[in-house]
Amino acid sequence: MTMPEHVTTWHDARYDMPVSRQLERYNELAAKNASARARIELVTRGMYDPARHGADDRPSLTVAEHIELLALAECIARTVRHPSNVHHALLAGVTWADIARVLDSDELTVRRDYQVWADDQYDLNQRYPDRGMTVDEHAAATARVAEGVGDPC
Template sequence: MTMPENRTTWRDARYDMPVSRQLERYNELAAKDASARARVELVARGAYDPARHGADDRPPLTVAEHIELLALAESIARTVRHPANVHHALLAGVTWAEIASIVDSDEPTVRRNYQQWADDQHELNQRYPNLGMTADEHAAATARAAQSATDA
């Protein structure tokens, strides 16, 4: 199967527009999809009434729209599920157990992911000193990731 060249990816969606616009567009496409699917279902059950449900045609999403919907969903998820949210929660006093429960994971995995994010942020700072985590911030994050439940 040959893939068309102009496929939207989550990266395309992320860089094309701010997350607020991504959410608006996602909601537009999801509503259009739900409306088309509802009409098909009503027609299939014999319950469709143009006077009650509207006589307008509700075409299903195109292949391009389905791809865009998927790309937007992935971009939104990656944006709002950003590892910095864990960092800020920890700084505010949220425990590792609470974070693991909230993200439906276990503490070792959450700590490991946090440590990897902190390492990446420190590496970023080494390349670009005005970005990422300084050595001191990285050391504090590493200590936070290694902190035992009894130390909290």
């Protein structure tokens, strides 16, 4: 698989590239950026020693590489922060309170976002019956959203 010359949006980054390759390229660019910035900082502070820090030049990222780094970061974040992770956590028995705490949110927001995702999955299933949530799965997800709402603590 080849890497596009420069990924310009998170949308471009997500196609034809597994997240493992996205992470690899992100780490490559981030390391190059950190190395260049560290060298600049050492030179600025008068602490740069070619014998200790290496005499090779460490060029800064190009504008295109900065854009690629940002696009990859967004793509990776959207991939690993996918709403299906909440769904699978709920199915495993994780509580809404725990999910809200982990996501640094509140239960109402987490429940609302999950319901929107479930509705979208149901709509997807209506167009493509082999994908998304079936009627029964959507009903179960909607019931999950309502569980415990209004119950006294």
